[in-house]
Amino acid sequence: MKQIISVIQQKGGVGKTTLAVHLAHEFRLQNPGMRVVVADADPQQSAYKWVTRGNANGSNGVTAVLVAADGDGKTLRQELEAIQADLVILDLPPAIESVSLRAALYADVILVPVGASALDIEAGQAAISVCRDATTMDKTKTYLIVPSKIRQSTAAGRELSTVLSSWGPIAKTSIGLRVALADAATGGHGICDFAPNSPAHQEITALAAEVAELLRRKANGSAQTAIAS
Ligand SMILES: Nc1ncnc2c1ncn2[C@@H]1O[C@H](COP(=O)(O)OP(=O)(O)OP(=O)(O)O)[C@@H](O)[C@H]1O
Ligand SMILES: [Mg+2]
Secondary structure: OOEEEEEOOOOOOOOHHHHHHHHHHHHHHHOOOOOEEEEEOOOOOHHHHHHHHHHHOOOOOOEEEEOOOOOOOOOHHHHHHHOOOOEEEEEOOOOOOHHHHHHHHHOOEEEEEEOOOHHHHHHHHHHHHHHHHHHHHOOOOEEEEEEEEEOOOOHHHHHHHHHOOOOOOEOOOOEEOOHHHHHOOOOOOOHHHHOOOOHHHHHHHHHHHHHHHHHHHHHOOOHHHHHHO
């Protein structure tokens, strides 16, 4: 059964695309033969270009498609259904507009990257309210807040999980501000190929394991029950 992870966040530049592409490569690495597709609903096409650049450089088999070309996501469901994949990671534009709302509704797991600054935190709340609506409508799906671009050397970075604790489930893994995660995009790589076993790769591996567990729970129809226990 095909599963969908949507990465949503109103705030621009918080790391949605970076997270989507590195997770896609990590899932493919961990599950040889799994058809992992990055679906890019952002008119900037950053994820699509990243992945297709990697395909030209012989990367590990993740592919990419463009979706929601109409910009409001009206056909998003049909486009997602048409993708031949075991796992689709859907990268969204920096806005909580129609396409993001639909992406949340159609996802098995919604990821919400949030940065540590006050502006990031203010802007992040809109995405959480979308997630709450989507998970209220379908109690088997879940969302996960992912601390993103975190500097552990700052108090704001270290304390983000506590600050966000009322927002819902927060990933145990924070994604640090790590140059390798950005540099990997140049050649179209995932961090698993670009800097294997680096601290950046270890974070992506740990986050992928958390997300994989949520996907398993969703497949079993028990996401929120399991999280609550
Ligand atoms: N964890 C990270 N460490 C270092 N740099 C990062 C990290 N995540 C993202 N970046 C960098 O921050 C910038 C924005 O990242 P990205 O494009 O992934 O964000 P986004 O949320 O998808 O942005 P947009 O809202 O414009 O789509 C890029 O230059 C990217 O390389
Ligand atoms: Mg992006």
